[in-house]
Amino acid sequence: MAEGHGFVESGRDRILSSVRLALLSEAEFPSSAQAGVAVPGAPGTPLAPPEGEQMGDLDLLEEVLRDYKAHVTRASHDEIPNVLAQLISDQPLIKSVVVPKGLDPSWYEKITGSEIILDLDSIPHSELAAVDAVITGCTTAVAETGTLVLSSRADEGRRAISLLPDFHFCVVRSEAIVRSVAEIFQRADASRPVTLISGPSATSDIELRRVEGVHGPRNLFVILVQ
């Protein structure tokens, strides 16, 4: 670090001293937030309760997920193996499925007709890119925004496995659901890699028209477990 650089002032020290110098020029940042100015009923303050406010988190999550073109299926805990097996056999394109090492093995034992690959962190990316689907758990899900939060836990695996395959099946337990984005970091440990997924990969780069499916999984299936 810079302290060790002797007499020559490093880029670091010069940047910090010009920042300090700039801050000396004015005691306070002159913004209304600092001055505590309250503007009740200012323009752009919609106070009408948004639609869906009365909805439960689970229902809201389902609605928002569908709105962003995710496929949603509800299941009880015991139904997970059958539901996953059915969803996967419905997709003739799926010949292989990668699963993280911490995923409950009973969840994928009923899958027939597709090869199951257990990820032991050693599959090279080029081989993962040839795998058709992935099944993961989920750390938390945000109802208001339809966001699935993955944090590299044992039942979610490293980020590459939920990125390269074209089909992502994500199992969300109802106890993992939170209402708003503000609650994400109460559930997810940010010292691990965290990925927030809201619908399948999309772009709006051409005439601002949303197109589902660019580089990430183009098909997102969510299994909501009650």
Next chain:
Amino acid sequence: MSRIKAGFSTSSLPRIGNSQLRANLRSATSSIREKRARVVGEKSDWEELRRKAEKIKDQVLNNLDAYLTELERSVEDVGGKVHWARDSQEANEIILSLIKSHGSKQVIKVKSLTTDEMQLNDFLQANGISAYETDLAELIVQLGNDRPSHILVPAIHKNRSEIRDLFKQTIARGRDISDDPAELAETSRSYLREKFLSTEIAISGVNFAVAETGTVCVVESEGNGRMCLTLPRVLISVMGIEKIVPGLDDLAVFLELLPRSSTGERMNPYTSLWSGVYPGDGPEEFHLVILDNRRSAVLADPIGRQALRCIRCSACLNVCPVYERSGGHAYDSVYPGPIGAVLSPQLFGNESSLSLPWASSLCGACYEVCPVRINIPEVLVHLREKVIVDGHSSLAERSLFAALARALTNTTAFELLEKVMLTVRIPINRMPVGGSLPGYLGKWGVTRDLPEIPKMTFRMWWRHRDG
């Protein structure tokens, strides 16, 4: 009109006359305005979130030195390496030497305005390194040797058939592709897949960096960001000194504001967060380049520095009547639109950017939508004054305004001026359009007509209103 102010008014003229460009812009900005309004309306606490965000950013800027050192410490604690760059040149050199130390010849990039500001791609190319843009719009711009024209949608000036033609000349040569956006996206997917899997080094920007935990955040839609942030062995991320938030709860506030303001979505498809290096998942090496490039100088301006709160959402571009007509290229800066009109002159201070504070009608729509409440009209007026006081005005202009100031502050002089106007009323009212005014005034009149001079001044009418 002074030499400086001619910049934008000259460069916008041919664009205003380009009806294809105006149609592209009108359709794009109006569709995103509607989407934004809808999802913002869903959040009953929107105003509160904006105020929170403003306060968080001010807190960071007011104590920026402390937050910068905290971030440095926390990034290094989790296995990242921090580099400091005073300007673009230093940042480019740091990145080049990192690439060279790995013996690489190519890098993949996630869309980053900061690296555009640094002109990193040109610098790397001049040094024998190929930098591949992986964001669809940035790819379109790169393939067409074009320049970005919008913060969020750099290729907003091109419509689907123009993009199809470009692809057919470049990455889909000899193939017959349609102008269906889905097929165009598929074309870029298949072109880039191999690059994601084979490239050793990725370069990204940074949306937010959390001082407390050393967590870095990149917000995107397509998944090209996740590819670049996850697959390569080495990751280099570049951030301006102002991109810091104190803690994770503060980050959550911005994750609510940014997607709704930017793409008009409740949440963008993908947001990646990582803290340094994590064994068994992602890059083995992480470098964070912290760039000043005159941001500390902007911080010294008590009015201008609120521009450093900007989170690059581009909501202000989409509501701006000037941007909608001129397009981004007229601003001749990486940062176009209203936010560009306040950032560019402060960051770059070059001839063309000093004209930008005038590229506004001061209508205030930008301030109303800004998720971090940057009072853009206030900064614009402040910068206009600054540019003039710094001597960027012509003698004729200065004399005209000095005379006007005298007349408007002295009753006798004002009434004399009124009398003069009434005497020349008839010949002036007979002039057909403003553009035919003589000399200096003629330039002013190109886009304006003179109002008709009435028979009576307000003061005369007031005096005689009862009689």
